[in-house]
Amino acid sequence: MASYVRLALFLILLCSPFLVDAVNRDNFKRCDQSSFCRRCRKIEPGKTPYQLLPDTLIQNESMITIDLFNKDTGVSYVVQLTSLKESTFRLHINEKNPLHPRYENEYALHDQPQITKLDSVEKTTESITVVKGENKAILYVNPFKIDLYSQGVLIISANARGLMRFEHLRTKPVRSEQGENAEGAEINNNTYPGDGADSDPGAWEENFKEHHDAKPFGPEAVAMDFSFPGSEHAYGVPEHADSLALQSTKSTDPYRLYNLDVFEYETNERMALYGAIPVLYAHGKERSSGVFWHNTAETWIDILSSADNNVVESIVNFVSGSTKKSQVDAYFMSESGVIDVFFMLGPKPLDVFKQYTVLTGTAPLPQMFALGYHQSRWNYNDQDDVATIAESFDTHDLPLEAMWLDIEYADNKKYFTWDSRKFPNPLEMVHNLTGKGRKLVVIIDPHIKRDNNYFLHNDATSFGYYIKNRDGKDYEGWCWPGSSSYLDFFDPKVIEYYVGLYNLDKFHGTTNDVYIWNDMNEPSVFNGPEITALKDLVHHGGWEHRDVHNINGHMYIRATYEALFRRSGGSLRPFVLTRSFFAGSQRYATMWTGDNMADWNHLRISYPMCLSVAISGMSFCGADVGGFFKNPDSELFIRWYQAGAWLPFFRQHSHIETKRREPWTFNEETTQIVREALRLRYSYLPLWYTLFREHEVNGLPVIRPLWAHYPLESEAFTIDDHLLLGDSLLVRPVFQSGATEVAVYFPGENKVTWYDIDTMQPYQKTGYIKIPVTIHKIPVFQRSGSIVPRKMRIRRSTVAMKNDPYTLIIIADSNGKASGNLYIDDETSFEYRHGKYLYVRITLDSNKITSTLIDKLASYETQSWLERIDVANPPQGIKSAQLESHSMGRVTLETTYNPHNNVLTIRKPAVNMGEEWTIELLH
Incomplete structure (x- = not known):
């Protein structure tokens, strides 16, 4: 009993965010505590x-x-x-x-x-x-x-x-009690002197705190x-x-x-x-x-x-x-x-x-809903709580894509089950969400509760599916359910079994609109060395955990992705969120920056963290909006939404002991500003979607550091509080409390002009300029020479917006030219891989705006049409415009010019977005 008491105290100290204010460094090794790092x-x-x-x-x-x-x-x-x-x-x-x-x-x-x-x-x-x-x-x-x-x-x-x-691999030297090679001992031919490894005290076995690593292979x-x-x-x-x-x-x-x-x-x-x-x-x-x-x-x-x-x-x-x-x-x-x-x-x-x-590899194109806004908490209390929160988004006129459930939804943290008291009818909950175009995301962690009344544990024990100790017995660690073991995802039989658990006749209460969050998959082991698994555990094939540790989480999400793919018969694009990842994980999952804190430093670091993984192949990155631990004030809360709206994955999430922080929980002004940030994000979803498709094709990051497009500008090499969305938008959030201005670096060697997306005020000079800010907005600019597609009718979810019309924001460069791309498909399935899509090139040149299909052999019947075109820095003296297309023939269009911001507006061209067309600007 005493050991369980000690463990409970350990877990309390480990898991409560209010007992310590920072990471306990003693839990993690330094290089001088790692024998191989020390030797190298x-x-x-x-x-x-x-x-x-x-x-x-x-x-x-x-x-x-x-x-x-x-x-x-x-x-x-x-x-x-x-x-x-x-x-x-x-x-x-x-x-x-x-x-x-x-x-x-x-x-x-x-x-x-x-x-x-x-x-x-x-x-x-x-x-x-x-x-x-x-x-x-x-x-x-x-x-x-x-x-x-x-x-x-x-x-x-x-x-x-x-x-x-x-x-080189070697046999362990025979040593005397004094620690030297025994006199006359035969040294195996595969044991050589000269590299000094054997003299390192951690070469053949190593201790860290109370943990022992046997190192059988030296x-x-x-x-x-x-x-x-x-x-x-x-x-x-x-x-x-x-x-x-x-x-x-x-x-x-x-x-x-x-x-x-x-x-x-x-x-x-x-x-x-x-x-x-x-x-x-x-x-x-x-x-x-x-x-x-x-x-x-x-x-x-x-x-x-x-x-x-x-x-x-x-x-x-x-x-x-x-x-x-x-x-x-x-x-x-x-x-x-x-x-x-x-x-x-x-x-x-x-x-x-x-x-x-x-x-x-590249990330497969996500479903459109994945690019919208997600609401999460550890934990929403029950089925009624989920319904109330989702309805409140409608009441407050806030768009929402998915509600998320953390570990408390399951029966005693046994995954693939439901707590029947809190969630007595999960299918009803799911259908209520999907009826309004929304999804449910539930967490599935790798630790399996060791409970003889739990089918998964019994199966894994019977079939030998768990990772093993060095003695061949099932490894037992501690995590949220208490005593836990871990499936070995290097074993093909385990993967096949796990994939089957997601079938709708196995995971009761779910539908194809329920998606998955894989957390704790480093793996996290509360009583393990450095809060993870022992290095001398053994995986399928005889490989030690030390050999494969960094790809363990990757193997888990790989199986989850396959499970969701098969669950829908290969028709729907899976959505998986992961905390642990490795090279290539972009092929299976979205990631987020983990358990951050509600402070300005963590808001600030979210940008370089996501830029770093984006250039490393994994564009679909986000950070817990508002911070996971602790409680943000309204200013930090607002600034986090404004910054988070420009990261690919956009989710609010918080710890179980924090205050409720849905967007309406502060005051009306905060709700209004958060609403503005959400609506701005949704208006740019056509651009986000296009960039994700282009990433899948050409491998370019969706978000990029400034030096990616301006490689000669030394001043930009260390800037990581800005980002580029594609090559068209420049974003510089506010990362300090009480800010009335921020320094924005405008790249382009004086050959590019950047336009404020709200006022269309131009900035041409390269270098830093101090830009005034209010609590209502952060600086975001569109590059001259670019064309950005938007949707200006913001509804409750992306499903409701699917057939809505487009607006084109065109900013002419000094030569009167601009270009941009737009990608359209059904937003959910893999039919785009069979040619069911539209990939459109839109250009402004010689007073003509032209839309042409890049991929002539692809086709998709869209109901969306062109509602409006805004042209900043337009040709002078334009009096009218004329549309020409196959279906509409020649049509004269209404134009207006705003001299205050130098923007020409063409209203209701009304041409279908799947059709090629030309609009000529007439003097």
């Missing part, structure tokens, strides 16, 4: 023991293979360098004769990367040169190093600093350094509550990738959080490039830049008049696996983003 970080630059053996070179059309030798240990490795499409090379290094297989991830990549033929391979005694088009790689023999060039310029250098480490770390000459900043490797531009780790811990449930995480920190995407981008005025470190084990990343020069070197450079070219250096260190890295050579930011998504 101790390597001295320039002393690499690795050398290639040129005589072992083998080549085929797209790849070279060559042996690599460690002079200190006598261990041989196999190096493969493969040429891929999209200016990408793949480097793979593994032991030549390992004691047993090392884990190689097969779930992050979208498909097998497409190889491309090499142009030439040249070998000398000093190097091997591989050429593909304007790109080439030079592999130096001794010491081993790889330089990658494009257009004759060195872009990336691997192992240039000589920090590579590949700890040291097996891999590491490699990468240099990016000419680059000024590095980005990526999410998830961290830190700036978008990565900071130097010279005097701090490295950035850490290890999916963890971090309670009340702090901002401006490099600590690991819920997700891990090991892709890093480097950018300078001349070029962008990147590396994707394809490894699912715990990983630490050191970052250095030119600013880390020592003082003496800086003085010498100043006195001599020399200038050192900027450079970013990164050092990836992983606990296990192999070295498998993709080099993406750019040259532009959008090129390298696309190169990464070619490897890991």
Whole structure:
């Protein structure tokens, strides 16, 4: 009984947000507490023991293979360098004769990367040169190093600093009681001296607090350094509550990738959080490039830049008049696996983003409802509470897409069940929501309550579906239900079983309009080391949890996505929200930034956090509006809605112990301003939807940092409190209390004019300008030369808006031209993949506005029509307009001109959006 009391006290301390104000750092490791990070970080630059053996070179059309030798240990490795499409090379290094297989991830990549033929391979005694088009790689023999060039310029250098480490698999040395190798003991041939790993006290077993890691396979770390000459900043490797531009780790811990449930995480920190995407981008005025470190084990990343020069070197450079070219250096260190890295050579930011998504895939187009507003809380009390809240959105004239239910809806936190007292008729609840075009989202977590009266636990126990301890028994941890075990989603039989649980005849009370939220899937284990699972647990195939930890959550959402896909017979696009993620998770789920707090710092950090995952392939990101923990005042609440309306995923969510905070719970002014923010979001849904479809096709992020489109403007390289929506809108929220003005950076080198979306006031000068703000709005601007589609009739949900008419906002550039795209389909199904859609290009040129179908072979019958066109900075002296289309012939249209904001308005062209047409502006 005493142990249960202690556990209860532990859980209370862990889970109550009001007992502590910040993360308990002692729960999580530092690099010096992690033996493999400690070992890798101790390597001295320039002393690499690795050398290639040129005589072992083998080549085929797209790849070279060559042996690599460690002079200190006598261990041989196999190096493969493969040429891929999209200016990408793949480097793979593994032991030549390992004691047993090392884990190689097969779930992050979208498909097998497409190889491309090499142009030439040249070998000398000093190097091997591989050429593909304007790109080439030079592999130096001794010491081993790889330089990658494009257009004759060195872009990336691997192992240039000589920090590579590949700890070979070995048998555990026999030691005497004094801790030394026993005299006369036979050392296995696979155990070599020279790398110093065996002398590390954490090499063969490691303790952290009260937890023990058996490490049966000993040291097996891999590491490699990468240099990016000419680059000024590095980005990526999410998830961290830190700036978008990565900071130097010279005097701090490295950035850490290890999916963890971090309670009340702090901002401006490099600590690991819920997700891990090991892709890093480097950018300078001349070029962008990147590396994707394809490894699912715990990983630490050191970052250095030119600013880390020592003082003496800086003085010498100043006195001599020399200038050192900027450079970013990164050092990836992983606990296990192999070295498998993709080099993406750019040259532009959008090129390298696309190169990464070619490897890991893009997000499928979401249903339109997913882009609207979601209302959540831990927890809505019961069925009546859900109905009351949903009806109140109508009463207060607020649009809403989905109500969400947290863990309390289930019977004693047993997922795939309902609490029959609180939710006696869930189908009725669902039908009441769907009758008004809304959805229900319920949470399903990975921890399974160990209860003999729970069918899922009994099945998992009987069929051996749980993750195992090292002794082969089912692993037992603690989470919300108490004693819990965890399904092993690396086992195909488990996936098939789990997918079946979502069938409508199994998960009673649900319909195809009920969608899923996967939380706690790092996995979170309250009594585990670092609040997660033991590393020496065993998954299907014999792989240790240490090998696959960072992709555990990915495997969970992969199965959930498949379950929802099959549930509808493959007709409806699934919607899944996840907290844990890895590279490639964009193919299955939306993510959010986890358990943030109701303070200004957490509002501010939501933008760089979402921008970081967006450029790392996962555009569909949001943060809990209002903050999960604690209670926002009305000003913070308003500013969060105004900022959240411009992030892809838009949901309010809060802790069970916070005050109710639906939009009408403060005062009438707050409700009105929140209403304005919601209506603004909904008016731009045609743009959001178009951008998500274009992301699926071309891999470009939906939201983007300024430097993605303005790569020459150094001042923009570190800006992360702005974002671009596509390339058309510039958003700069208010992140400070009491603000009466904010500094807005206008990019474009004086060649672009930005127009306030409300007043159409133009701003042309590049650089920072202080813009006045009131509580009613944040600065948002549309770029000259762009055309943005909107819907101005805001209704209760996107379902009600489906056939509503469009408005086009056109802003002519200095040459009188503009362009933009619009995508339309049925907003729910996969029929668009069978050609049932409209993809429209709209242009303004030579006083003609023209709509043409980009994909002539696609078709979709829409009832939506064109209601209005606003042209800012229009041609002068326009008196009328004439529409010409196949169905309407020639029609003269009404026009008005507003001299105060220089906007020409064309009212009710009334042409169907699926038809090609031209409107000529007449003098």
